[in-house]
Amino acid sequence: MTEIFDLIIIGAGPAGITASVYAARKRMNFIVVTGDIGGQTVWSGDVENYTGYQFITGPELAAKFEEHMRQYGIEARETEFVSDIQKSGGIISVKTNKGAYQTKTLIIASGKKSKELNVPGEKEFKNKGLTYCATCDGPLFSGKNVSVIGGGNSALDAALQLVKIAKHTYIINITPALGGDAVMRAKVEESPSVTIFNNTQVSAVLGDKTVTGIRIKDNKGKEDLVAVEGIFVEIGLVPNSDFARNIVKNEQGEIKVNCHNETNIPGIFAAGDVTDVPEKQIVIAAGEGSKAALSAFKYLARKK
Amino acid sequence: MANTVMVYSTPTCPYCIRVKQFLKDNNVAYQDIDVSSDQAKAEEMTSKSGQLGVPVIDINGQVIVGFDKGKIKKALGL
Numbered sequence: 349m350t351e352i353f354d355l356i357i358i359g360a361g362p363a364g365i366t367a368s369v370y371a372a373r374k375r376m377n378f379i380v381v382t383g384d385i386g387g388q389t390v391w392s393g394d395v396e397n398y399t400g401y402q403f404i405t406g407p408e409l410a411a412k413f414e415e416h417m418r419q420y421g422i423e424a425r426e427t428e429f430v431s432d433i434q435k436s437g438g439i440i441s442v443k444t445n446k447g448a449y450q451t452k453t454l455i456i457a458s459g460k461k462s463k464e465l466n467v468p469g470e471k472e473f474k475n476k477g478l479t480y481c482a483t484c485d486g487p488l489f490s491g492k493n494v495s496v497i498g499g500g501n502s503a504l505d506a507a508l509q510l511v512k513i514a515k516h517t518y519i520i521n522i523t524p525a526l527g528g529d530a531v532m533r534a535k536v537e538e539s540p541s542v543t544i545f546n547n548t549q550v551s552a553v554l555g556d557k558t559v560t561g562i563r564i565k566d567n568k569g570k571e572d573l574v575a576v577e578g579i580f581v582e583i584g585l586v587p588n589s590d591f592a593r594n595i596v597k598n599e600q601g602e603i604k605v606n607c608h609n610e611t612n613i614p615g616i617f618a619a620g621d622v623t624d625v626p627e628k629q630i631v632i633a634a635g636e637g638s639k640a641a642l643s644a645f646k647y648l649a650r651k652k
Numbered sequence: 653m654a655n656t657v658m659v660y661s662t663p664t665c666p667y668c669i670r671v672k673q674f675l676k677d678n679n680v681a682y683q684d685i686d687v688s689s690d691q692a693k694a695e696e697m698t699s700k701s702g703q704l705g706v707p708v709i710d711i712n713g714q715v716i717v718g719f720d721k722g723k724i725k726k727a728l729g730l
Binding site: 384386390391406407410411426427475476477479481483484485486487488490509558 | 662663664665666667668669670673687688694698702703704705706717719720721722
């Protein structure tokens with residue numbers, strides 16, 4: 349007979365890791381399945397608002413989270429992605445790319461990922477000039493022409509990193525004007541090596557072995573080609589909630605939870621950025637993770 | 653037998669930092685190649701891995717793209 353866990357936690361960002369620490373302290377029989385450890389925290393530059401640390405970098409904070417989890421002997425199963433969850437007869441089945449499990453309760457803390465452009469050429473040239481991480485791959489494009497797609501804070505942040513090293517930076521922004529933080533926006537707009545295309549979107553990614561350019565289209569339908577070797581997509585985030593088919597979500601695909609982190613299905617809880625909780629912050633995700641674990645524990649206690 | 657390990661990275665990339673930390677934690681010696689300051693090495697990385705993302709880890713000639721702990725452990729025999 350297959351083992352039935354007390355709890356499965358999907359995700360090991362701040363929400364999932366905090367949930368795992370609480371579950372371990374409650375001596376629940378559980379596993380953590382996740383793509384990676386740290387989630388978006390790893391991508392954060394400087395973190396200056398996580399209580400107890402006046403200043404810490406994202407990767408350092410993620411390493412601290414991992415260390416905390418390890419102290420309780422928890423070994424998250426990495427590069428394991430959930431494809432389906434189903435509940436029947438009081439048992440929740442979780443299917444992943446590596447196996448299938450059964451559990452009495454479930455916490456979904458799978459976070460968010462970068463939104464894709466959904467244009468021809470995007471998939472083909474991913475990591476061949478097209479990237480979703482300016483911090484990582486930006487330095488590879490020193491002295492080259494690059495483009496940043498997007499007009500919010502993350503796009504401005506990417507553009508400011510790139511103007512220091514790239515030959516020229518083209519910003520492709522779908523809205524009539526750049527958004528985001530006024531100080532960052534001014535810096536970008538004042539830079540002589542930046543050209544901004546407002547009211548414009550990318551219609552195709554072009555290339556040979558690697559990226560050679562983008563095709564853009566403005567709101568009047570006028571098309572143009574821009575020759576670039578690097579494309580940095582910064583158009584926001586989407587929740588990793590596709591696998592949660594029977595769970596109620598809002599229009600953005602975020603899982604709806606109440607103040608006890610309960611979803612519409614009893615025994616299935618959710619926490620952190622994948623939910624509709626207002627404000628996406630590391631400290632909030634961590635707090636939500638602890639609440640979800642305590643709710644799952646109480647749910648099990650009631651069932652006994 | 654000692655493993656020959658090379659890490660192609662940039663100074664700012666979070667997963668590069670984590671790969672290097674992982675290797676240090678496991679007492680694995682490696683050559684750190686900063687592709688942001690060495691164009692020839694950046695091209696070497698591209699031709700080895702067929703892509704333009706960091707980190708790229710070369711373990712005894714086996715090329716691994718990204719911080720894939722499972723693959724890295726296997727290649728190192730950990």
